[in-house]
Amino acid sequence: MAKNFSGSSVLNDDYYIDTDSSEEKDKAENGTQTRFLKCGKGKSSKITFKYIGKGIGQIAPKEKPKRKQLLVMDWKKFHRLSVIYSFLDHLEKDFPAICTVSVIGKSVEGRDIKMLKISNSNASNAAVWLDAAIHSREWISTAVVTYLADFIARNFQDLSNSVTNKDWYIVPVLNPDGYEYTHTRDRMWRKNRARRDGACVGVDLNRNFSCGWGNNGEEGSSDNPNSVFYRGPEPFSEPESSAVRDTILSSATAFKVFLSFHSYFELIIFPWGYKTDPCPHYLDLLEGASIMARAIYESSGIVYKVGCTKDLTYYACGTSIDWSYAIAKIPYSYMVELRSKKYRFKLPKDQIEETCVEIWNAVKSLMDYVDQP
Numbered sequence: 001m002a003k004n005f006s007g008s009s010v011l012n013d014d015y016y017i018d019t020d021s022s023e024e025k026d027k028a029e030n031g032t033q034t035r036f037l038k039c040g041k042g043k044s045s046k047i048t049f050k051y052i053g054k055g056i057g058q059i060a061p062k063e064k065p066k067r068k069q070l071l072v073m074d075w076k077k078f079h080r081l082s083v084i085y086s087f088l089d090h091l092e093k094d095f096p097a098i099c100t101v102s103v104i105g106k107s108v109e110g111r112d113i114k115m116l117k118i119s120n121s122n123a124s125n126a127a128v129w130l131d132a133a134i135h136s137r138e139w140i141s142t143a144v145v146t147y148l149a150d151f152i153a154r155n156f157q158d159l160s161n162s163v164t165n166k167d168w169y170i171v172p173v174l175n176p177d178g179y180e181y182t183h184t185r186d187r188m189w190r191k192n193r194a195r196r197d198g199a200c201v202g203v204d205l206n207r208n209f210s211c212g213w214g215n216n217g218e219e220g221s222s223d224n225p226n227s228v229f230y231r232g233p234e235p236f237s238e239p240e241s242s243a244v245r246d247t248i249l250s251s252a253t254a255f256k257v258f259l260s261f262h263s264y265f266e267l268i269i270f271p272w273g274y275k276t277d278p279c280p281h282y283l284d285l286l287e288g289a290s291i292m293a294r295a296i297y298e299s300s301g302i303v304y305k306v307g308c309t310k311d312l313t314y315y316a317c318g319t320s321i322d323w324s325y326a327i328a329k330i331p332y333s334y335m336v337e338l339r340s341k342k343y344r345f346k347l348p349k350d351q352i353e354e355t356c357v358e359i360w361n362a363v364k365s366l367m368d369y370v371d372q373p
């Protein structure tokens, strides 16, 4: 079970993030405007302004800025991109010996695609890839991956060798444009925000990878830009999928595990998605998936089904896991479809923590399994 889990990550000194539209709300309700001012050594305080005529004149703060701890990251609700990214930066600041944040690419709309690497820099380590929100409406995936990052970084000294002998490459929001769009405009948006002829159509990033791209016609993906499964004009046409390819292929460390998190079918699936044949390591992948599913069941009682993509779902052509397995040669490549079949994409927030814990147990078990001789 999880150790020392407090359910939150407190950013204790210098960050205050405006996560909603409280600024506009303040203005509408009170005739005042809230700003966040930097003062002192990176400290921010919330100061209220009042409109005086056309300009804005500063009046005395309503109350003294409090030097209290400000909670911005937890696993009790789903968070905006700014919170996720400042959380990564704070992990790097709090654990500089093992955490490094980098930008592995820019989205179509120019947002950073941030990655956290957790590593003790041991040259014999193998690498593990974790990504989430390649499909933007699948919010629980980002919550799970940030939980794993937080847990591994904070408990690193106490964790088993099979966890600490890995370099963890963690991308909590692979599709940041879509992710923000699901928070501001359309909760059910799946694709990136690619434009065509001036209008946003969006590409299904998990049909934009090169292995099996475009196979099986409209069954495995779509060439219709209006489809939710639109594969894009060519493999890796999109900066988000290209960032995954470039990061993995340029890594000096060999990857052993690739886990891409989705929702909501409660499945652990592996190649192939683009054809019906079993992949060459079918039995090993099935065993690893079964070990994860058992750990989940023992953690929460939820049964995740296991099998290859085509058997458990449908043709899915141009997926990241077919590419990571076949082209990047990552032997344990899985797509994990998180909860929940009942609530679909709108998992109640009171299930976030339990989902995170069950997946931590699964990932930990997989690390033991892949280290067996």
Ligand SMILES: [Zn+2]
Pocket (backbone or CB within 6 Å): 135, 138, 262, 263
């Ligand atoms: Zn998905």
